[in-house]
Amino acid sequence: HPAFRGRILSRDTDLLSSYDYVVVGGGASGLTVANRLTEDSNVTVLIIEAGELDHGEDFITIPGLAGGAIGTKYDWNLTYVANPSLANRSVSIPQGKIVGGGTKLNRMVFDRGSELDYDRWEALGNSGWGWSSLLPYFKKSEIFTPPNADIVAEYNITTDTSVHGTDGYVHSSYSPFIWPTMKNFVAAIAELGIFTSVDGASGNAYGAYFTQHSQNPANATRSSARDAYYNNFVARSNLHLITSRQVTKLVTSSENGSVTVTGVEFAESSASARSTVSANMEVIMAAGALHTPQILQLSGIGDSTLLSSINVTTIVDLPAVGRNLQDHVLLAVVNSITAPLTAANLTSNATYAAEMLALYESEYTGPYACATGDFLAFLPVSTYSTAGEAIYAEATTQDSSTYLASDTPSEVLIGYEAQFNLLNQDLLADNSAMLEVLWDDGAYILGLQHPYSRGYVKAASSDPFTAPLLDSAFLHNPLDLALLVEGVKFTRNITRTSAIAALSPVEILPGATVTTDAALEDFVRSNAATVYHPVGTCKMGAQAEGGVVDEELKVYGVNGLRVVDASIFPLLPATHIQSTVYAVAEKAANIIKGSDITA
Ligand SMILES: Cc1cc2nc3c(=O)[nH]c(=O)nc-3n(C[C@H](O)[C@H](O)[C@H](O)COP(=O)(O)OP(=O)(O)OC[C@H]3O[C@@H](n4cnc5c(N)ncnc54)[C@H](O)[C@@H]3O)c2cc1C
Structure with missing residues (x-):
């Protein structure tokens, strides 16, 4: 691979043949x-990305x-189908179409789930995927x-440095500023x-905690996957990226009945000619939980009934491909408040906004240095509801x-x-969070953490x-509806403090005036949306239990194919999910290299 010193390729003809x-x-x-993988200079890797580099x-x-960036050309601009449980609404589901994927669009909350969230993955038969194995x-x-x-x-924030890494x-x-x-x-x-x-990063992310953000403290800018894992490595001659x-x-x-993935076909647009590139070792699927299963299906790996229906x-x-889709359900309960300074000042007062932008640009602080969502509550059912026993x-x-x-x-x-x-076993557990409550100047943004649907x-x-x-x-299972209705009631307890x-x-x-369960249910159905955390569509697990990949993330029934993205989560953890995606991918890389550390 001497032809290119690790650069971003723009023409198909620039690619190596394999x-x-x-x-x-x-x-x-x-x-x-x-x-x-490209830490080993003998290993060549090509990344194919549908989106562009941002500017x-x-x-x-x-x-x-x-x-x-939501809704721009950097977003796939997808929507979930109209849902009868949501008053027939179609909820939009942004997904990054850009080098960096979701980490360029997201709100930068960088937290982890609790021990139990990952220990459940292991309990479902995925050995080496519990909390203690993922922590490294x-x-x-x-x-x-x-x-x-x-x-x-100002806030009495506490940290436990023993659970954090400093050379990643x-x-x-x-945030250097909190509203x-x-x-x-x-x-x-x-x-x-x-x-x-x-x-919250120490495995007990229930109750409440001040969260980290994926933010470079030196200049208060987003730390995306592109900034973290790509920009400083552009010169690696064995790492190629082609965009668009x-x-x-x-x-x-x-x-002899054995199927091997030997490469991929790609194109710049629907109308343009298809090109192909070969993989000597493996093709690694990292297209995200909504596109990875689609690509498998289009390649003939999936439910034969579905595949024949689309020719x-x-x-x-492999009927389980694309199933087990889970996403955190979002619901906003909104109060107006009276306070001298809220985020609304940025939109209502142009002079203030200009001053704060200048402060950000000169000293990397002030409101523009804050992605919001700095203190999060992740509440067990017993903490936020008295209906736990009835729901159980x-x-x-x-x-x-x-x-x-x-x-x-x-x-x-x-x-x-x-x-x-x-x-069900953990529904009433004190160390398992069911509801996220994020405060935003009078608005409570609720997130249902362990949906049954x-x-x-x-x-x-x-x-x-x-x-x-x-x-x-969303909300097909009435348990999810009940758990969110209880959440709305709980916000009123908070408001009464x-x-x-x-x-x-x-x-x-x-x-x-909206107080009865029936009226609250209507409210939830008419307003619920997504926290943007789809996972689980190529879940890790036994094939006989609907697993698409094994615990080494290899796709069943095919040689040379792994999935390493959010599709493999068997269950949603109670957290924003990017740091888990990174941890899973770090582990995946070690598995591929044969150097996994399993606690
Ligand atoms: C709006 C938004 C807000 C979020 N907020 C937070 C937050 O505050 N905190 C948090 O922890 N998480 C947040 N998330 C979630 C987090 O960003 C994602 O879970 C994470 O990025 C998923 O990583 P991934 O590798 O699975 O997929 P992605 O990061 O989505 O990467 C998939 C990549 O594959 C590309 N791709 C797809 N199909 C193809 C194809 N056919 N060919 C080539 N390339 C393809 C896509 O363009 C994309 O770049 C948010 C997500 C969104 C969208």
């Missing part, structure tokens, strides 16, 4: 794995504008900086007797298959039953440029 590894998707997981636009780099990889991915003295003094690549640091009404929320949580963790190329399918060969020849009948009674009398799609394959039903039993991804046609059919199945009452809150959404 690479050791071809990585499909240059997002969080893809860039991580590509980076680690350091303010809405990408400045924390206070985080999320601004959480550490490996990050470069942690404790909060600065001013913000510690993703910056994990604290002042957060103090009221912190005080309200204490007033309610809710435990605040020393450091969509992988259209995997190239496979069959011999794709089945090569490996309903859960344990349910037949696990009742609310799943009628065409759910039998092995997926078996796997779901195991998940369902584990979720399961959706799917299905290629909608054999055309790779047609978006896949995505069904989140003296700490929040001091802000003269007035509930706007759903409004104080």
